[in-house]
Amino acid sequence: ITVLLTGAVYMMMASSVQPPNKGVPTAQASVRMLDNGYQVVTITEMNTQVETFKCKFQLVPPVDSNETAISGYASDSDVYGVSGQNISFQDRDAGFTVNTGDYFVIDASTVGSDAGDWTFRMLFEGSGGRSNGEIFAVTLPA
DSSP, X not given: OXXXXXXXXXXXXXXXOOOOOOOOOOEEEEEEEOTTSEEEEEEEEESSOEEGGGEEEEEEOOTTXXXXXXXXXXXXXXXXXXXXXXXXXXXXXXXXXXXXXXXXXXXXXXXXXXXXXXXXXXXXOOOSSOOOEEEEEXXXXX
């Protein structure tokens, strides 16, 4: 009987205890156009570190454009720490996290974002009681 009661109490407690929703991380970013045709999106302030595999980026063209959006994760092998790609993520502390000071480099002349009005978004894909949502969005300059 004791085992049965203990099991029942455990089942009641396990279903009622939920992890707290920690919310979506927030950040601010700056963007600049370089003379060589690249755009750099730098995270200037972020309230918490986030694992690279939970950070999705989107490069969204203007609504009236025929271009298609580009998306991926900061942890993708063709994005993380590489050079010469259309979009790359540079992790300054090499901690496999997205944090203040890290930056994305966009080959604007190849992608077409050098025409202006493109939007760069970073999204959080949460787990373990965290919500999904936008971390930041910036409009890319011409």
